[in-house]
Amino acid sequence: MSLRHGLLGLLAEAPASGYDLAKRFEELLGAVWPARHPQIYGELARLRDEGLIEIESEGARARKVYRLTSEGEGELHRWLLSEPDHTLRYEPLLRSFFFWTLTPAELLDVAVAEAAHYRTLRDTYAQIAQAKEASGHTQTPSGRSVRTTLEAGVRLYDALAEWAEWVSEQARKDQSGSS
Amino acid sequence: MSLRHGLLGLLAEAPASGYDLAKRFEELLGAVWPARHPQIYGELARLRDEGLIEIESEGARARKVYRLTSEGEGELHRWLLSEPDHTLRYEPLLRSFFFWTLTPAELLDVAVAEAAHYRTLRDTYAQIAQAKEASGHTQTPSGRSVRTTLEAGVRLYDALAEWAEWVSEQARKDQSGSS
DNA sequence: ATTCCCATGTAAGCTGTTACATGATTCA
DNA sequence: TGAATCATGTAACAGCTTACATGGGAAT
Structure with a gap:
């Protein structure tokens, strides 16, 4: 479950919308962890259900800006200190x-x-x-x-x-x- | 679809059973392309349906030894000369x-x-x-x-x-x- | 007899991709 | 007004993992 933590990590920097996150994945994280927008939107909904992120504001065109909750921050921190998954597939x-x-x-x-x-x-x-x-x-x-x-x-x-x-x-x- | 080509590649060396192939994936190819036995058995059945491999012999305990067909050999060769998928996920x-x-x-x-x-x-x-x-x-x-x-x-x-x-x-x- | 390894497979579920769909806003 | 970009989502499928299931053969 690296995608969810990738999203939490990006949101730790600053609040962002699903669209923003999809773009940052493509241009930045995509080199080590590719992710397409359908998966990102789905995961964001799940993260919100679980209370790891929350909606900070809603804008034009159904744009939703998400923000990390303290639970989300804790989960990110816990993940970073846990054993990494060294699985390589190349x-x-x-x-x-x-x-x-x-x-x-x-x-x-x-x-x-x-x-x-x-x-x-x-x-x-x-x-x-x-x-x-x-x-x-x-x-x-x-x-x-x-x-x-x-x-x-x-x-x-x-x-x-x-x-x-x-x-x-x-x-x-x-x-x-x-x- | 790298798993199927991994199987074709191993069979290019010598005929082998699903069990053999699963072991070789674990100890050899697993470092760059992990694969579990359920996926391997499923893929072997598909490769056989498509005529890329064939059963060379059946042994005790339902053991089936597969061999590469010339179609399979061709497919392996074609794959090796095609553009690699450079997707990295680490x-x-x-x-x-x-x-x-x-x-x-x-x-x-x-x-x-x-x-x-x-x-x-x-x-x-x-x-x-x-x-x-x-x-x-x-x-x-x-x-x-x-x-x-x-x-x-x-x-x-x-x-x-x-x-x-x-x-x-x-x-x-x-x-x-x-x- | 029991345990271990051989050998195959199914089923359920999760992760990830591709294609489809919709509509608002901006800019030329 | 038409095209590009913004922005979100659903549906279908492909790939992969985990758990379950079965039974034969070898060795102690």
């Missing part, structure tokens, strides 16, 4: 188990494309981090946490990029040595 | 967005525990990789692919361990400088 690494069924030429193509993808992501996160620091966004507590997560993204995708390049080098060797 | 990184709600002391505990977890995983994968190389498991094509995936695991968790240590250092600074 398709590109599943694929790598079956690389042996590809020819060296095919593997080379795949690995080069993967490396490019990871490099791009790494650079994107590094740039965002730099921009945040330059514009003073890292001086608020939540801004510093975003910086922390970005740092994880940079390191993670840097590692994957180096790995994919290592794979492509091996494929290149296999290719030249096999005929 | 709870520990979602949590890091909300680290700012913790006190420096709490964050320090969390980060130290995380670092230990990642170090352990990294070392485990490094050891398995070494053992595989020493015992000649990396000389078969599929063994070399396992080695490739293990290399990703080592690099990935090494990066996360360094990140968590970086986080814990920051928390330590905040702790000493805040009073």
